[in-house]
Amino acid sequence: MKNNATQAPTSSLRIVFAGTPDFACTHFESLLQSSHEIVGVYTQPDRASGRGKKMRPGPVKQCALEHGIAVYQPGSLKPTEAQAELAALGADIMVVVAYGLLLPQAVLDIPRLGCINVHASLLPRWRGAAPVERAIAAGDRETGVTIMQMDAGLDTGPMLCRRACPIDDSMTGDKLRQRLAQLGGPALLETLDQLARGEARGERQDDTLSRYATKLEKTEAWIDWTGDSESISRVVRAFCSANVAVTLAGDERIRIWMAEDLGNDHQQPTGTILAAGKEGIDVACGRGVLRITRLQLPGRKPLDAGAILNARSAMFKPGSRLHG
Numbered sequence: 263m264k265n266n267a268t269q270a271p272t273s274s275l276r277i278v279f280a281g282t283p284d285f286a287c288t289h290f291e292s293l294l295q296s297s298h299e300i301v302g303v304y305t306q307p308d309r310a311s312g313r314g315k316k317m318r319p320g321p322v323k324q325c326a327l328e329h330g331i332a333v334y335q336p337g338s339l340k341p342t343e344a345q346a347e348l349a350a351l352g353a354d355i356m357v358v359v360a361y362g363l364l365l366p367q368a369v370l371d372i373p374r375l376g377c378i379n380v381h382a383s384l385l386p387r388w389r390g391a392a393p394v395e396r397a398i399a400a401g402d403r404e405t406g407v408t409i410m411q412m413d414a415g416l417d418t419g420p421m422l423c424r425r426a427c428p429i430d431d432s433m434t435g436d437k438l439r440q441r442l443a444q445l446g447g448p449a450l451l452e453t454l455d456q457l458a459r460g461e462a463r464g465e466r467q468d469d470t471l472s473r474y475a476t477k478l479e480k481t482e483a484w485i486d487w488t489g490d491s492e493s494i495s496r497v498v499r500a501f502c503s504a505n506v507a508v509t510l511a512g513d514e515r516i517r518i519w520m521a522e523d524l525g526n527d528h529q530q531p532t533g534t535i536l537a538a539g540k541e542g543i544d545v546a547c548g549r550g551v552l553r554i555t556r557l558q559l560p561g562r563k564p565l566d567a568g569a570i571l572n573a574r575s576a577m578f579k580p581g582s583r584l585h586g
Contacts, residue, residue: 273458278353278373279322280304285443286359287321289380292447293357298454300331302351306362307335339369348372355457357450358412367414375457377412380446382439383475384408384424386467389417390475394439397429397475398500401493404428405438407446409453411464420464423453434520436503478505485509485518486586487533491550495523506558509533510585511577519564520556533583540568543578 275298279290282305293300303326308317319327326333336344345368348356355375358365360382370377383393384406390396397405409423425445429438456462483505485494498507498521507518521542528536530546537544542553558564559574571578 274298275354275375275454275458276301276352277454278302278304278348278351278356279326279359280356280361280363280365281322281359282306282320282362283360284321285382285439286361287325288443289357289359289447289450290322290325292451294325294329296451296454300326301353302332302334302348304334304336304339304348304361307337336363339363340366345369345372355454357454359446359450365412370412370414378422378453378457379410379412379417379419380450381408381410381417382442382446383417384426385410385417385421386469386472388475389472391477392504393475394442395435395475395478395500395504396473398433398435398438399493399496400473401496402429405442407442407449409446409449410467418467418469420466422456422462422464423449425449431523432499434499434502439503480505483508484586485584487545487584488548491523491525491547491552494547494552495521511582514560514577516560516584517558517564518554518556519558521552521554524551524553526551531583533585535578535580535582535584537580538567538571538575538578540571542567543571545584 277293277298277300279293279300281290303322305320305323308319310316311318323333339345348369349372353373355373356377358377359380365377383397385408388396404426406424406426408421410419410421413419427441427445453462483501485507498518501507502519509516509518528546528551530536532546532548534546535543536546536551542555545552545554555567556564557567557570
């Protein structure tokens with residue numbers, strides 16, 4: 263590593279930032295603390311959320327407004343008017359982090375240095391919309407963030423920087439996303455400094471090593487108790503923030519927020535509750551046993567299994583069955 267004293271000074275870049283959720287906001291805040299100038303922010307249109315279905319701005323928009331930075335929220339970047347508005351900002355580069363809209367080639371060509379993307383995977387492993395969840399659910403032991411030069415493909419551009427992160431058996435989708443955001447901020451700043459000095463070198467991706475991280479579907483949340491307990495536990499951890507796992511206890515829909523694989527053998531039908539106590543609710547799977555440690559009853563907040571059993575022990579009586 264070069265000593266900072268011997269490096270050429272870094273030029274300040276004019277940056278357009280495009281992103282929407284918390285993961286993007288962490289990177290946006292890193293840029294705010296840098297020497298680079300953010301000349302505009304692109305984020306998805308406000309969405310209705312909460313019980314009152316009120317229109318609420320996303321995290322990136324809120325942060326941009328707090329810092330007095332102009333915000334743009336087109337529904338698409340395909341119209342020539344939207345592209346002309348972007349070009350008028352005179353940006354050197356566009357930084358894209360979990361934006362949620364496709365960038366046509368005409369947009370990629372607007373900034374002098376093109377567009378770069380922070381992707382939550384060690385490319386080319388997981389391309390697509392849900393790399394964090396897919397990595398955990400697949401049992402990957404490692405993931406990371408990749409800064410890439412964007413091209414017309416889906417997460418196929420040359421890789422400028424990669425930072426790795428281990429995945430342990432307690433990692434949830436939320437925790438992993440937070441950890442990757444902490445890795446991504448410094449990696450983004452390092453990459454921008456290299457681009458400003460003309461020192462960045464892209465590495466071509468090996469397409470044969472890629473998998474597609476498809477968007478999460480609601481139907482995937484339903485637990486299939488005929489599966490093995492290890493796989494089910496990974497799905498529960500992966501989906502706990504975006505698509506919480508669900509099952510049926512009688513006619514009531516139960517959301518499962520946390521579970522662990524016990525790996526024990528059993529001779530009971532799948533979905534059978536084998537034991538229920540303060541440590542959790544043990545359920546027979548096609549292979550192995552899953553211990554539910556945190557769950558949510560209809561209309562209630564998530565609680566540890568022990569607290570649920572204090573009030574509703576009859577619902578989880580050993581010998582009864584849960585259904586997918």
